Amino acid sequence: MGNENGEDKKTVLAVETFEETSLPPEKAGTAGDRRDMYRMGKMQELRRNFSFVPIFGFAAVLMITWEGVFSAISYAVPNGGLPTMVWMYLVTFIGLGAAIVTMAEMASMAPTSGGQYHWVSEFAPRSSQKLLSYLVGWFCVLGWQAGIAGQCFTVALEIQGLAILNNATYVPKPWHSVLITFAVVLLCAVFNTLFARQLPKIEVVLLVLHICGFFAILVPLWVFAPRHTSAEVWLDFKVISGWQSVGAAALIGQLGPLYALLGPDSAVHMAEEVRDASRVLPWAMISTLLLNGITGFIMIVTFAYTLGSIEAAAAPKYNFAFIGTFYNATQSHAGTSVMTCIILILTFCSAISNVATASRQMFAFARDGGLPFSGVWRYVKPGWDLPLNAIAFSCIFTSLLVLINLGSDTAFNAILSIGIVALLTSYLVSLGCLLLKRVRGEPFIYRRWSAGRKFGFLCNVVGLAYLIVASVFAFFPIFIPVTTTNMNWAVAVYVGVASIAGVYYVAYARNSYVPPVARLAKDL
Template sequence: MGRVPDVEVNDAGADASGDAYVGLRDGTANDVQDMRRMGKQQQLQRNFSFLSIFGFSMILMSTWESTLGTAAFGFGNGGTAGLIYVYLGTVVGFSLVIASMAEMASMAPTAGGQYHWISEFAPRSSQKFLSYFIGWLCVLGWQAGTAASCFLAGTEIQGLVILNYDNYSPQRWHGTLLTIAVIALCAIFNTLLAKRLPLIEGVVLVLHVAGFFAILIPLWILAPRSTSTEVWTKVEDAQGWGNKGVASLVGIITPVVSLLGADAATHMSEELKNASKTLPKAMLATGVFNGSLGIIMVITFCYTIGDIDSVLATPTGYPFIQVFYNATMSKAGATAMTSIMTSLSIFCGMTNMATASRQLFAFARDNGVPFSRHFQRVPLGWDIPLNAIFFTVIVSSLLSLINIGSVIAFNQITSLGLCALLSSYIVSISCIALKRIRGEPLLPSHFRMGALGLPINLLSIGFLLLAYVFCFFPPAPKPALDAMNWSVVIYFGVLMFSLVYFVLRGRHTYVGPVEYVRKSA
């Protein structure tokens, strides 16, 4: 079924590009055609444009901010040189991944994202089974991602308290309570202020860019400077892995968590005007801009970190806070710089929550989870999946409790989200690669990679498999139970639960998005 031509215009008018609008809720004629082809009803209001969805993606990825927040893993595994080279390789790898996903997003711009693409692109015999399990992993990945971003913001606030109050005795449960407070704030943005979300994203995008320079310039002017020889040649295995290459790859969690989330805009596509055109542009632009800012920041941080051992031992819990203090020699200056980071981390949690709730809403709409009718409900007048948002708040709060019992809680929560989302990327890109290998026709799209499609898909899969394996590693090879990376237990626990649910109920209620596509054809 072809698309409605862009030149068709009705009484609702058209945007600057000439694309026909059917209405504020329905978007353009292309949006209506896409939803009709996929057999979905337009329930959410399309109030995002290119700028607001670009801001949404930029803030969710928060590449340069996440680089500073998670740099301890890279410095502890690989040192400055190891972190830089792994970061550069990860930027290249994720560029290929983003291109692959942008092409699929243009073909099927739906809040379901990866599990929907798998349902359409996988071999018919495995469409239902694969899309079901990837749907569960996508839900898990974004729920964990929300918890991780809010945990980062909450513990950064705790780090500021440690910096400014010498008599404060930090406890892990304090960080958990601060995390829950951040989650509650993000919930307010996603419910009471939901209709203002596109405007908020545009404003925060300005802070994201301005904050980058507000951090970068003081570091280059005030911080002590390491030599280029130290920065570019000092690969270390401080944790005792026995091999510097392995140690550097264990530190891949820093660049991966900084560049993950290219699919975030996809899950908001049913709230985006002219999604099949705008979505791939926003995804590619986000990858280019955030990747560039991340490279500049990681190199800057490596030059200005000073003595790595003393910085990693900072009582604040975050090396970047100590580096800010060492550079400014002022608690007020370090507090101001860290406050920028913390504010952006809170907004990152806000966008993660929006994405996680839409992913759950989409999967529930296809009857993929228990209580699907409850999670797919969009209350009249709200135009948001309210119950899915409340569920995300509860899950994020529960995951933050891991911090009370583990000294590497952020690593565990983050690894859980990373591995779940990386799994969805691997399977979805593998499905479209298989269609190319078999010479099967692809869906029409506004963004197509042509002859480069298969090589890019295959290289993407290879990179993702490497990252997937190392994201299950703990930050150090220590035998202590509280230092282990228990994310693998939760990851496979969710898979086992989904398998049991599939056998008992899911196989009877879940048919997969492709069946709705066939019915609408």
């Protein structure tokens, strides 16, 4: 894999013209970085302090795939049981993996914190560039903001699960989880401001913990836990959700592995803080996909063999089925607590990375005038070199969002599930625009990383096909008959946000929003 088009003299000369710069060393990056920013019409405001290993660690820990399969099985267990967990993970890995390969190519073409909405602006047909990129920008903001709430609330529920495990008299209340979430959000804010310059070093340490923790969980499960038979794991589909079709149930259950595998594009939203971004980002995304995809598959197979009762897993005693599985394996409160704390710490670290990703994506979209009060959210404080207002918004918004859980956990879960659908929409539109460009035979802009002409086209088609199917079933309820308590309200939130975005566009943003394609340099 590499640049399938080669590097012509014009490109070499263009890069050489950016060898000298007046930017301070921490912002300068490479000549290629400066050329990319000039081409995209962007000013370098953030520090480029991430190299390959730190940004690889950043994306890998944000995804926490092998950790995520433990907390995401609530989708799969009722909808096909153990075989759905395993087989739909493989389907999701192939389909979403193909999409990520395509996005890695786009990241090499346009390495910007805007990510998907910027790519849509560059690659969509001229007639729809502005509106499509604007809507995708809104869904990107929604998806990543909901992602913060999801990860922070998951940390709170894991802490509650530990309390239930170790204190038989503890009775969890909704306000407990809300207050714990507030504390988690506050810590995320501290790491993303006071310790922001140390994040690259921290991410390297967390990458090591991510890998070592995998073996710390895997080995005890295989050594001590009771096991299902291979026939039960691979062939014995059990649908207890009420759906009559095993196929439909399995497609709904894919949301579990999809949740665990979503997020390699997080590295893209940190693009303007990565040195040599057009080369480093694609490799970081592919490396993250491979590391997390493989470890996630090994862990989900392990979990399927050691899960225990399907019925008990569908209604876990300790908030999450994996805590009960750990206890069944170790028969020790201390051992279970240590294993759970590994998952908890990494989930918290994922929340930190979520705040960083969401704030950069919001900053980028505001920079192009896509949001109300864009001037506030795009502000980068000199000296700090961080979008502090966007970070503050992300943390405050999550704190307000989690208050919904005091009135209705159904409504709050709808907010969380919309994060998946919103990001899928941004992926789908991006890939669709690029595929249309391929089919029309239009030339691509220069890129330093490519999947190759044939393999790139295959990944584009497979990824787009998978995203279409996944997006449809992401709106389905897990259980039937459908009631107000088990309804998947994601469709209501999705339509509501699209309507708000549409009204704001007609009333104001059609004049204030400047699509990225309009800022491109004409001489490169």
